[in-house]
Amino acid sequence: MKIIVDGKEIDAVLGETLLGAARRAGIHIPTLCYHESLEGQGRCRLCMVEVNEGGRKEVVASCTYPVKEGIEVTTSTPVIDKIRRNIIMLLYKRATGSPVMRQLFQEYGCPQNSLQENPEERCILCNICVRACEELGSSAISLIMRGTQKRVATPYDEAAAVCIGCGTCARVCPAGAIEMTEKEGIRVIWNKAFAMQACSRCGSYYASREEIAHLTARKPEYVIQSDLCEDCRKRMMAEKIAVFVSE
Amino acid sequence: MPGITVQLPEELERIIRAYPSDKRYILAMMQDLQKQCNYLPREALEEIARHVEIPFSKVYALATFYKAFSLVPRGKYHIKVCDGTACHIKSSAVLIDQIFNAIAIRPGETSPDGMFSLETVNCIGACAIAPVMVINEKVYSKVSSAGILDVINGIRGDINDNAKSS
Numbered sequence: 001m002k003i004i005v006d007g008k009e010i011d012a013v014l015g016e017t018l019l020g021a022a023r024r025a026g027i028h029i030p031t032l033c034y035h036e037s038l039e040g041q042g043r044c045r046l047c048m049v050e051v052n053e054g055g056r057k058e059v060v061a062s063c064t065y066p067v068k069e070g071i072e073v074t075t076s077t078p079v080i081d082k083i084r085r086n087i088i089m090l091l092y093k094r095a096t097g098s099p100v101m102r103q104l105f106q107e108y109g110c111p112q113n114s115l116q117e118n119p120e121e122r123c124i125l126c127n128i129c130v131r132a133c134e135e136l137g138s139s140a141i142s143l144i145m146r147g148t149q150k151r152v153a154t155p156y157d158e159a160a161a162v163c164i165g166c167g168t169c170a171r172v173c174p175a176g177a178i179e180m181t182e183k184e185g186i187r188v189i190w191n192k193a194f195a196m197q198a199c200s201r202c203g204s205y206y207a208s209r210e211e212i213a214h215l216t217a218r219k220p221e222y223v224i225q226s227d228l229c230e231d232c233r234k235r236m237m238a239e240k241i242a243v244f245v246s247e
Numbered sequence: 248m249p250g251i252t253v254q255l256p257e258e259l260e261r262i263i264r265a266y267p268s269d270k271r272y273i274l275a276m277m278q279d280l281q282k283q284c285n286y287l288p289r290e291a292l293e294e295i296a297r298h299v300e301i302p303f304s305k306v307y308a309l310a311t312f313y314k315a316f317s318l319v320p321r322g323k324y325h326i327k328v329c330d331g332t333a334c335h336i337k338s339s340a341v342l343i344d345q346i347f348n349a350i351a352i353r354p355g356e357t358s359p360d361g362m363f364s365l366e367t368v369n370c371i372g373a374c375a376i377a378p379v380m381v382i383n384e385k386v387y388s389k390v391s392s393a394g395i396l397d398v399i400n401g402i403r404g405d406i407n408d409n410a411k412s413s
Contacts, residue, residue: 142308145311154304
């Protein structure tokens with residue numbers, strides 16, 4: 001089907017979200033709680049856009065809004081911009097310690113106000129880390145407590161038996177809030193230390209052993225040369241192709 | 248769940264296994280456990296996760312979400328001080344300080360002898376008689392900082408009497 005986004009006609013498939021269709025067409029809609037590998041959560045509300053359906057206008061979260069035939073979408077209007085500015089301002093005030101939020105706060109030209117800042121906090125509670133961990137099959141972390149006490153944690157803040165130290169939570173975090181350190185082949189995340197696997201070719205540490213075991217057990221078809229790091233795997237493939245071509 | 252399995256008292260296991268293995272019974276299980284133990288023991292939460300077949304982190308999230316549940320044992324006398332808007336204006340913070348002076352516990356804590364625990368609640372719907380305090384199921388209205396000491400001393404008297412008679 002065809003939909004119009006910012007005056008441009010783009011292709012969309014029934015069942016996909018507005019955000020998905022717009023991104024594919026190269027139209028930028030800002031997001032925080034969204035990751036292309038996971039379903040839209042509609043949590044951060046930064047992806048709000050204006051949808052005009054036969055003269056009726058409404059403001060929707062594009063990451064959860066399924067495309068419809070004949071809609072006209074505007075990704076930036078004074079109303080939308082104000083909503084985004086407010087969201088950024090509030091999230092920055094909550095997670096003042098996050099450099100990403102600080103930068104967004106400046107980029108969006110949010111006005112200064114007297115709301116209390118939280119220099120110690122970096123998390124914006126977007127839940128994407130929890131969703132990613134769930135999707136990967138560990139579910140080691142969750143949003144605990146509620147209200148002003150709410151935060152992401154492992155049960156009892158202890159090293160979770162189910163955590164495989166894959167670091168996906170830290171990688172998908174839009175605010176850079178999850179601490180992960182790597183030193184001399186030991187990765188520490190969520191109060192748990194993991195021995196890492198060294199690449200058999202270049203010697204660099206590239207994954208926790210638990211992570212490789214987890215993947216091998218769940219998706220053996222994805223595991224190619226699990227003793228090599230990503231770079232060396234690519235290099236190995238390139239060398240094979242080079243040999244093939246020269247023959 | 249891998250790791251060390253702590254032996255769960257049969258009674259707790261019976262409470263949990265009384266319900267079918269379905270997510271929607273978790274709250275009912277937790278309510279029964281809270282009633283039985285005065286808190287939610289960790290082993291019981293792990294057993295719920297096993298029984299219902301959901302990740303432990305989800306059970307933990309649920310247990311920490313509701314104020315009705317406690318993860319540490321509550322005292323024999325559980326004091327709830329209302330800190331809703333009306334009670335707050337009527338100086339509920341003073342009551343909390345006064346309780347700290349008398350029993351040396353802060354909200355969320357239990358006294359070492361296991362007799363008293365304290366929490367603040369956000370409104371018990373009795374604003375007309377603010378500030379309000381609830382001990383176990385008994386409601387104390389228009390509590391003053393002097394009155395609170397009388398109440399606590401009264402309870403201490405009861406505890407001593409019970410200790411003597413038994």
